[in-house]
Amino acid sequence: MIKKITIVAGISVVLLATACKTKDLKMNAAQKETVSNKKEVVYQVFTRLFGNKNTSNKPWGTFEENGVGKFNDFTDTALQEIKDLGVTYIWYTGVPHHALIRDYTAIGISNDDPDVVKGRAGSPYAVKDYYNVNPDLAVNPANRLQEFEALIARTHQAGLKVIIDIVPNHIARKYEGKNNPKNVTDFGANDDVTVEYKRDNNFYYIPNKHFEVPDTEKALNGEENPLIDGKFEEYPAxxxxxxxxxxxxxxxxxxETVKVNYGIRPDGSKDFPELPAGFDTKSYKEHFDFWKGKDVPDSWKKFKDIALYWTDKGVDGFRYDMAEMVPYEFWSYMNSAIKVKNPNAFLLAEVYNPNEYRNYIRLGKMDYLYDKxxxxxxLKDxxxxxxxxxxxxxxxxxxxxxxxxxxHFLDNHDEQRxxxxxxxxxxxxxKPLMVVSTTISTSPTMIYFGQEVGEAGNENAGFGTHSRTSIFDYVGVPNHQRWMNGGKFDGGQLSQSEKDLRDFYKRLLNFSxxxxxxxxxxxxxxxxxRHETQGYDSGIYAFLRWSDTxxxxxxxxxxxxxxxxxxxxxxxxIMQKWNLKDGNYTLTDQLYHKSAIQLQVLNGVGKAHITIAPSESFIYQL
Incomplete structure (x- = not known):
């Protein structure tokens, strides 16, 4: 039983010195094959919201009332500022064309039914067309793909790499692949809809049943719309x-979505080839060779083609939504194909079952999983x-x-700010959570846009919930907008405390x-x-990190x-491993360059007096 404690203002201290033994990451050769040998920092940005300068924030506001950001808002200046923050990858969230409530019929896009769309701007995880991008994000929606390709090029020119979402487990109920490459058929086009399951069906069916809209709040908050009638035609469901x-x-x-069939029978059994014993230590090339010539479900081929399409466009990696709802054998099949084309691809998966972590890393060939x-x-507790x-x-x-x-992350589109x-x-x-999250392991660090200036997600956007920045609505992000400063991206409207916070993130991330x-x-x-140090209170946590330098x-x-x-x-x-002899060592702050303390080694034991004020962080170097 854990006793409830009161913990007060976070402070973090890092002391730095020199010379010790080399790193030991305990990874086998296959694991080390493609992972980065340095810290990476991912900047997740909700693309629709990033460049929006409109501050109206009317609940359930329209595109015109509340505004929307564009690909073009990621200017050279904006990208350079993100890079200078200490970022190596940008995850452009919500790029694939998803269901939304706006009329784009003039460019050949059908209207979506509000009865099966969440919010007005729509969920980015109800993808409508995997071979194109969200028309809301383009200055000229007819040229939306070209505008995104230009953003990829600008991002690379800024020295950053690009991640986008792939949502493999489900797609929008009204999926329409109007931009499919030659010889690519739509999801479900060849399905046998008379049966619940068939291996090469893309969906699972409920034969002889019509889909019925669930009992939800009124679509679009009760606004009149010719498509709102409490019905959506889908037969069989x-x-x-x-x-x-x-x-x-x-x-x-x-x-708002339908589940994709990967060859998992309704009873949970697998209807596809399984990886042989020992493949947890095999390289991605060996995984790729294993799948050559194998007969795999149709959905596997469709998603591999989608991933390789975007890889060819210059996308450097993918974030896979709800990856654990898809079998790891499929991930072996697709990820090994991606790695053969781009060995440095950054493959990140949303997986929440710790018992499955190793399967998705070693058998599924994922580079990274959420440590949520x-x-x-x-840390939240x-x-x-x-x-x-x-x-x-x-x-x-x-x-x-x-x-x-x-x-590691402390903020993203799914979580409370x-x-x-x-x-x-x-x-x-x-701040102390950020220091621990960033420095406790060799893993990449991720921050969510606005986190670095203290965004709290207070807006009542409509469908979205308080404490999270809405992913369903047209809305502005106030703290971020103050940093954006009308497109100058210079923090000109930030308060002093917000400027100080961003400076903290910049120092910490660049140090990492x-x-x-x-x-x-x-x-x-x-x-x-905890047992031997007087004044070492219950809210304090300490650990060591070292390399040969x-x-x-x-x-x-x-x-x-x-x-x-x-x-x-x-x-x-530890002093022996660090080869520090008895004596005094001056440790100088590297985070703010304002202070120094003494590390005393006496009889082989190191001690340093630390004064930690509320919300302070330090990096000290020998």
Whole structure:
């Protein structure tokens, strides 16, 4: 049982030194094959919202009332500012053409039925056409693909790489592949709709049943629309995206989508070739060779073609939505094909079952998975006073063999904003979480646009929920808009505290990119200090990171009310590994370049007096 604690203003300290043994990532040769040997930082941006300068934020507001951002809003200046923040990849969220409520019939796009669209701007995870992009995002919707191709080129010119979404588990109920390449047939075009399941059907069916719209709130908040009639013609009804087999799904189901069939029978058994024993240690090339000539389900081929289409366009990687709802054998098939074409492709998957992590990494050939269920959830519990931070050590040690593959984040489009009252409460309270999230492992770090200026997601956008920046509505993002400053991207409208926060992120992220120690070893020193160090309060967490050229001591105070003073202890066996003899060492701050402390090594044990004020972070170097 965990005793409830009150944790106050977060402070973080990092001490740096020199010379030690080389890194040990505990990865086999196949795992090391394509993963980065340096820290990567992903900047997730909701493309529709990034460049929107309109501040109206009318609930359920239209495109015209509330505005929308465009591909062209990512100017050379904007991209350079993102890169200078300490970013290596941009994940352009919501790029593929998805269902939305706006009339584009003039360019050959059919209108979507509001009865099966969430919000007005639509969910980016109800894709309508995988071979084109969202027309809302283009200055000239007829040339939307060319405008996105130009954005890919601009992003690369800025020294950044591009990630987009692929949503493999489900597609929009009204999918229309009007831009399919030659010889590519639409999803479901050749399905046998008289049966629930057939291996090469793209969908699962409910024979002899009409689809019924679930009992939901009034579409478009009750606004009049010729397509709103509580009906959507689909016969026979298909399984819903989250797996519901009801012809009339529940209002909480993913009713705007239909589930894709990957050759998993309704009883859960597999109707395709399985990987032989030992393939968890095989390279992507060996996986690719295994699938040559194999008879695989039609949906596998369709999604592989989609991924390779975008790879040919210059996209550098993909974020896979709800990847664990799709069998890892398919991922082996598709990811190995992507890697053969681009060995450096960045493949990130949304997986929430820790028992399946290794299957999706080693058998599915994923580079990175969300570290949501363990590190993210633990940090959220700590800052909300529901848990002690000590368990972070168990999490890190328990994932030692795959820690490089577990992408760290504190904010994304699905989660409550870090600065929201429902999470950290203030941007400053989020600082210690960010320091730990960034420095505790060799994994990539991800931030969500607006996080770096304290966006709290307070807007009532309409369909979207409070504390999250809506992905369903046309809306502005206030803190981000102040940084955008009418397209100057210079932070000209930010408050001083917002400027200071962005400066903190910039310093921390750039430090992570150049730090060799953050790609090295990890050692917790929480246990010894919790038991032996006076003043080492329950909200403090400490660990070590080192490589052959750097030594780091990270000390974080998750408390947010008081300054803490204590003398931290570094055990003798670490001092031996670091080859630090008895004596005093001056440690100079590298994050803000404002202070220095002394590390004293006496009888082989290292000690340093640390004063941690609310919301402070330091990086000290020997």
């Amino acid at each position: 298909k399984w819903t995206g989250n797996g519901s087999r009801l012809a009339k799904p529940d209002r909480n189901d993913w009713y 269920v363990e590190t993210y959830d633990k 700590v800052i909300r006073g529901k848990s002690l931070p000590d368990g972070l050590s168990d999490i890190q040690n328990g994932m030692a063999d795959i820690e490089h593959h577990m992408l 870090l600065a929201s009252p429902e999470f950290a409460g203030t941007p400053e309270k989020g 990119l150049k730090s060799a120690a953050l790609m090295g070893k990890y050692q917790e020193i929480q246990t010894v200090n 750097e030594k780091l001591l990270v000390v974080t105070n998750f408390s947010w009310l008081t300054t803490s003073n204590f003398e931290i202890k570094i055990p003798s066996y």
